[in-house]
Amino acid sequence: MTAPHPQPQPVAQPVPVPTQEPSMISRQVVVATPIGLHARPAAVFCRAAAAQPATVTVATAEGSTADARSMLSVLGLGVRGGQEVTLSADPGQDGAQSSVDTLADLLATDLDA
Amino acid sequence: MTTSTALITADLVDLDLPAGDRAAAVRSLAERLVAAGRVSDLEQFLADVEAREAQMPTGLEGGIGIPHCRSAAVTVPTLGFGRSAAGVDFGAEDGPADLVFLIAAPAGGGDEHMTVLAALARRLMRSSFKDTLRQATDAAQAADFIAKEVSA
Numbered sequence: 001m002t003a004p005h006p007q008p009q010p011v012a013q014p015v016p017v018p019t020q021e022p023s024m025i026s027r028q029v030v031v032a033t034p035i036g037l038h039a040r041p042a043a044v045f046c047r048a049a050a051a052q053p054a055t056v057t058v059a060t061a062e063g064s065t066a067d068a069r070s071m072l073s074v075l076g077l078g079v080r081g082g083q084e085v086t087l088s089a090d091p092g093q094d095g096a097q098s099s100v101d102t103l104a105d106l107l108a109t110d111l112d113a
Numbered sequence: 114m115t116t117s118t119a120l121i122t123a124d125l126v127d128l129d130l131p132a133g134d135r136a137a138a139v140r141s142l143a144e145r146l147v148a149a150g151r152v153s154d155l156e157q158f159l160a161d162v163e164a165r166e167a168q169m170p171t172g173l174e175g176g177i178g179i180p181h182c183r184s185a186a187v188t189v190p191t192l193g194f195g196r197s198a199a200g201v202d203f204g205a206e207d208g209p210a211d212l213v214f215l216i217a218a219p220a221g222g223g224d225e226h227m228t229v230l231a232a233l234a235r236r237l238m239r240s241s242f243k244d245t246l247r248q249a250t251d252a253a254q255a256a257d258f259i260a261k262e263v264s265a
């Protein structure tokens with residue numbers, strides 16, 4: 001196996017802006033509810049978020065973010081069924097991982113069923 | 114239909130909703146939609162709104178109620194706005210709503226009412242939007258303001 005000649009690394013390579021802090025706990029999930037995150041499914045989701053120990057943020061691929069506990073904030077995202085969102089939480093919070101996991105699992109189910 | 118109909122107009126705005134409960138507030142706004150030719154059957158429309166409301170209350174934090182539904186009785190996507198000095202209980206945990214938005218979507222339509230809902234929700238997170246509506250004295254100006262903000 002012939003190793004390619006190592007490319008010299010530029011010293012000041014521009015770093016792409018990450019969509020979230022790399023240290024954040026996050027999970028991507030496709031919203032399973034066909035009508036998306038509004039009406040009853042949004043209410044169920046926000047209620048569950050309010051019951052979590054950690055503050056969880058919902059982000060769309062377009063870069064809009066919302067506090068998962070706020071109905072207005074979540075409704076404002078206009079998330080459709082089948083759309084992928086990212087849930088994230090600061091790992092410094094108690095229960096950050098379980099909060100993200102619980103809410104991601106919820107979004108992966110049909111909340112309108 | 115070759116002309117597009119505005120989502121909200123002055124005759125769909127009531128800056129002084131009669132005091133009463135949720136059903137009375139929705140009925141009062143819905144009657145405006147009927148008078149404007151946007152809802153063909155008042156009782157069917159009210160039943161559809163109530164069915165939606167029964168699934169989950171539409172009250173939101175900060176004094177907001179957003180009763181809404183898709184209904185066969187709706188002929189044109191429409192937004193009605195009512196302001197209640199006394200407040201109307203829409204089931205929000207932080208208390209009654211003084212700003213009520215009635216979102217009516219035709220049964221067979223696409224998801225434009227969800228776009229309206231999302232745009233409205235984003236504006237409602239800004240206190241300046243709510244302040245403008247709380248201070249409005251003219252229905253036509255309030256309708257223009259909402260139409261511009263929500264379609265922006």
